[in-house]
Amino acid sequence: MQAKNDIRNINEDELAGFVDESGEKSYRKGQVLDWLWKKGAVSWDEMKNIPSDFRKKLSGKYEIRPLEVAGTEISADGTRKLLFRMHDGNFTEGVLIPSAGRTTACISTQAGCPLKCAFCATGQHGFKRNLDPGEIFDQFILLNRLSAETAGRPLSNLVLMGMGEPFLNISSVLKALGYISSPQYLNFSPSRITVSTIGIPEKIIQAADSQFPYQLALSLHSSIPEVRNEIIPAASRYPLQELQQAMAFFTRKTQKPITVEFLLLKGVNTSLREAESLVKYCSRFSSKINLITYNEVPGLPFKKPAEDEVAQFLAYLKKKNMVATLRRSMGSDISAACGQLANRSKLVK
Numbered sequence: 001m002q003a004k005n006d007i008r009n010i011n012e013d014e015l016a017g018f019v020d021e022s023g024e025k026s027y028r029k030g031q032v033l034d035w036l037w038k039k040g041a042v043s044w045d046e047m048k049n050i051p052s053d054f055r056k057k058l059s060g061k062y063e064i065r066p067l068e069v070a071g072t073e074i075s076a077d078g079t080r081k082l083l084f085r086m087h088d089g090n091f092t093e094g095v096l097i098p099s100a101g102r103t104t105a106c107i108s109t110q111a112g113c114p115l116k117c118a119f120c121a122t123g124q125h126g127f128k129r130n131l132d133p134g135e136i137f138d139q140f141i142l143l144n145r146l147s148a149e150t151a152g153r154p155l156s157n158l159v160l161m162g163m164g165e166p167f168l169n170i171s172s173v174l175k176a177l178g179y180i181s182s183p184q185y186l187n188f189s190p191s192r193i194t195v196s197t198i199g200i201p202e203k204i205i206q207a208a209d210s211q212f213p214y215q216l217a218l219s220l221h222s223s224i225p226e227v228r229n230e231i232i233p234a235a236s237r238y239p240l241q242e243l244q245q246a247m248a249f250f251t252r253k254t255q256k257p258i259t260v261e262f263l264l265l266k267g268v269n270t271s272l273r274e275a276e277s278l279v280k281y282c283s284r285f286s287s288k289i290n291l292i293t294y295n296e297v298p299g300l301p302f303k304k305p306a307e308d309e310v311a312q313f314l315a316y317l318k319k320k321n322m323v324a325t326l327r328r329s330m331g332s333d334i335s336a337a338c339g340q341l342a343n344r345s346k347l348v349k
């Protein structure tokens, strides 16, 4: 027997065709979409305004494959890391980060990651597969619910900075974000959604050309080719100059600055030469720089920089009038901080 597809993987035209073939009125399509992408239904039984014989036809052809929360860990700073189990037994992770007046969800776009950045726990555990649109959407729903329960307010920000490189799974990412941000569905402002990438020039240009409504963050971590290629081996395929041109094109076209993420690794990318190079690199496009101090990952050789190393780096950027901040790392005690997601065995119930 042929395996059923998750109904959230099909497009709206296919759903319209199925409604028609089933002899149903065309408005049923809108009702099904509402249940899936507005009310977050995870079973056919919830779809009360859909006649039971049509629900039976739907379930004969399609499945709904919701994410299941397989474990939670809570940091001393209130950050919560959730482990999600998928229908095929693969796992992915999401993080809820509460801070003064806002709650941010960090979600994943892949199970594992094929890019193998040298400092990142996720990259060391290999790549399993791309997430489906529904699996990306469900992380938002589950973390939004958790935010309401634990912080007493819905999510204020969404970042795609968890496991995986979003631009390597862009069709699922755009589909999920489309429903999350559409006024007709979850109506979460696209300006509060940030997609973070290691920087694939061709994809960034395509995004700019297609009026990408979300914020873009570039995980740069070094603007010196030999250093960047060492810590992000996949970056050797995307020359820094080409990436810089793509960033300039994006900011011109969308009129939005790019957040440049710079993870400070002791003795690797904290030199004055790096700071000078970063200023020069970012001068070609509108940017704001986020410095992040590294959280050590067991088994990896990288170390957290000393406070004065970080302070000097930041001071240089400020002296050169760059918009730069030092981002406080959250959740490092539960391996929920940047580059630490992958420690799933501790979480499984």
Ligand code: SF4
Binding pocket: 113, 114, 115, 116, 117, 120, 121, 122, 123, 124, 162, 163, 164, 165, 198, 339
């Ligand atoms: S830092 Fe991001 S892109 Fe690099 S391996 Fe980790 S998850 Fe993948």
